[in-house]
Amino acid sequence: MSPTILGFGEWLGDIEIVKPIKVTRSAVLYEATHHKEKVLLKVAHPGEPHKIRLQREALFLADRMAAGDLPEELPHLRPAYVGTTVAEHPYGKTMLGGHLLYFYLIEFFEGEPLSDILKEKPLPWLNHVGWITISLSTAINYLNVMRHLHLGVNPDVILVRFDDKPWVPRILLFDLGLISPLNDVPKYWYPDFVHPAYLAPELSRQTGLTASYRSDVYSTGLVLYEMLIGEPAFPHDLHGDARVRSAVVTLPRADMYRRQETEEVARIASQATDVEPMIRHETVAAVGNALIEQFGHVPDPEPSRWPSKNTIIVIIFALLAIALIVAVAILA
The missing domain is CATH 3.30.200.20 (Phosphorylase Kinase; domain 1)
Incomplete structure (x- = not known):
């Protein structure tokens, strides 16, 4: 419907x-x-x-x-x-x-879908690619630590905002995918929750029955891969779902053609998206840690010069109390 x-x-x-x-x-x-x-x-x-x-x-x-x-x-x-x-x-x-x-x-989170950003600027600055994926790994790893699987990470469900000082991307993963406990994937599985271009190959083959943490490694790595090559790893806009599922399982991904400076990052992306789950990183955290070695941790936001909302409220009430005391003293 x-x-x-x-x-x-x-x-x-x-x-x-x-x-x-x-x-x-x-x-x-x-x-x-x-x-x-x-x-x-x-x-x-x-x-x-x-x-x-x-x-x-x-x-x-x-x-x-x-x-x-x-x-x-x-x-x-x-x-x-x-x-x-x-x-x-x-x-x-x-x-x-x-x-x-x-x-x-x-x-509220001020941001644009990563998929829209990539259409406007297909090849982001490499540091931004790294930091977006590190932040994404943090979100997915949290779900996995809670023994839940996402299974549908893709650029459509990631909002990105770029701070000015420092010029750093912040993300919100606004969709939790299948959000199924590890052992309940067959119970909750239905194929229409995500486009098949972003399903791990083992899910395309057996409708989710072989899902594991490495399935989330795959889809997280696929987002990284897409940012590195400037297009989806498996072009899908003009193809039906059945054809895309077949391509994910049987065809090679789009070639990676960025400069030599991306060689180690490309290796991380290629390993994370290997068709064989056991060749991938064991966890999403391992992907994030490998990228931290290349880019460092995501820089913290610059501290605000303005007091927090709660502090402002406390100040207002304090000023009102002082004004009341002064008024009472004058009237007395």
């Missing part, structure tokens, strides 16, 4: 749409406002598998937010309804056009 794509000024319940950011195989991500606050809104496409997948995402994120260890590269939820908490309502439901839609709200 085709999704309904909302435009500027349209409403989903009490959420006003600003613009659609990206339509994926399973959901639509919007920039929106919720009671005058900017948010990201993610709405699952109609269909039970898409709804249940989004529900799993929201419950996972809410649980990890409560634990206090969710990395900044992953979505931080807002309550789905005013006057509630994330723990109470990590996701919401609403009717639109006769369909029951599942959605959740995310803390």
